[in-house]
Amino acid sequence: xxxxxxxxxxxxxxxxxxxxxxxxxxxxxxxxALQQRILRIGERLIPAYQRQLGDDEAAKIWFxxxxxxxxxIKADVPCTRGLILIPAQAVARLGNDDQVAAVLAxxxxxxxxxxxxxxITENREFLGAxxxxxxxxxxGLLLGTTGGLLxxxxxxxxxxxxxxxxxxxxMADAGYDPWQAPEAWxxxxxxxLPKDLEKLKYPNRSGYQLGILNLQYAGAKSQAAGSQ
Numbered sequence: 001x002x003x004x005x006x007x008x009x010x011x012x013x014x015x016x017x018x019x020x021x022x023x024x025x026x027x028x029x030x031x032x033a034l035q036q037r038i039l040r041i042g043e044r045l046i047p048a049y050q051r052q053l054g055d056d057e058a059a060k061i062w063f064x065x066x067x068x069x070x071x072x073i074k075a076d077v078p079c080t081r082g083l084i085l086i087p088a089q090a091v092a093r094l095g096n097d098d099q100v101a102a103v104l105a106x107x108x109x110x111x112x113x114x115x116x117x118x119x120i121t122e123n124r125e126f127l128g129a130x131x132x133x134x135x136x137x138x139x140g141l142l143l144g145t146t147g148g149l150l151x152x153x154x155x156x157x158x159x160x161x162x163x164x165x166x167x168x169x170x171m172a173d174a175g176y177d178p179w180q181a182p183e184a185w186x187x188x189x190x191x192x193l194p195k196d197l198e199k200l201k202y203p204n205r206s207g208y209q210l211g212i213l214n215l216q217y218a219g220a221k222s223q224a225a226g227s228q
Contacts, residue, residue: 029067098180109166182206
């Protein structure tokens with residue numbers, strides 16, 4: 001399948017330069033039941049306002065959800081706008097639909113994020129402070145480069161945190177359990193799952209989402225526990 005959704009046989013020959021490289025062609029899983037499962041979960045996560053946008057509106061994102069076959073365990077394959085691929089190996093790692101939803105919701109959030117005016121505004125002061133400090137020191141070029149890397153890292157962290165918050169909201173709005181998100185990333189953070197899953201450590205993104213969950217979703221968790 002190419003980035004526009006065109007299907008081709010696995011035996012077809014396509015030049016790498018004509019296939020847009022890594023983001024051009026993908027080997028899809030032949031498991032149709034699995035493909036339908038991912039499509040069902042993904043479409044349920046698309047926010048209502050996106051569904052209501054007209055076909056000719058620039059903000060409209062045409063989401064497509066597929067299971068791909070990859071050599072390595074990875075959470076997702078981000079490439080073309082609206083195209084969301086999740087490797088079959090990753091799906092096999094996840095314990096239930098809620099955990100699968102956590103990964104797909106993160107990818108939906110990634111595509112919705114785009115150019116974040118809020119983050120750009122928030123980071124103007126940070127960027128200005130770094131450049132001013134670098135310019136005032138004798139080794140300005142080296143420190144300026146370091147300052148630029150610090151700014152880039154700062155922005156990347158903020159973007160990941162924003163995606164984490166958006167993903168939890170998408171899950172909750174779609175009726176999935178947002179408390180399963182940290183567990184999903186914990187399962188995908190290692191090369192091989194241990195026999196005792198309790199020994200798995202939470203990666204940073206899980207820790208951040210747990211903090212948000214305890215601040216904003218603790219009541220919902222208590223209600224769910226009380227109704228069982």
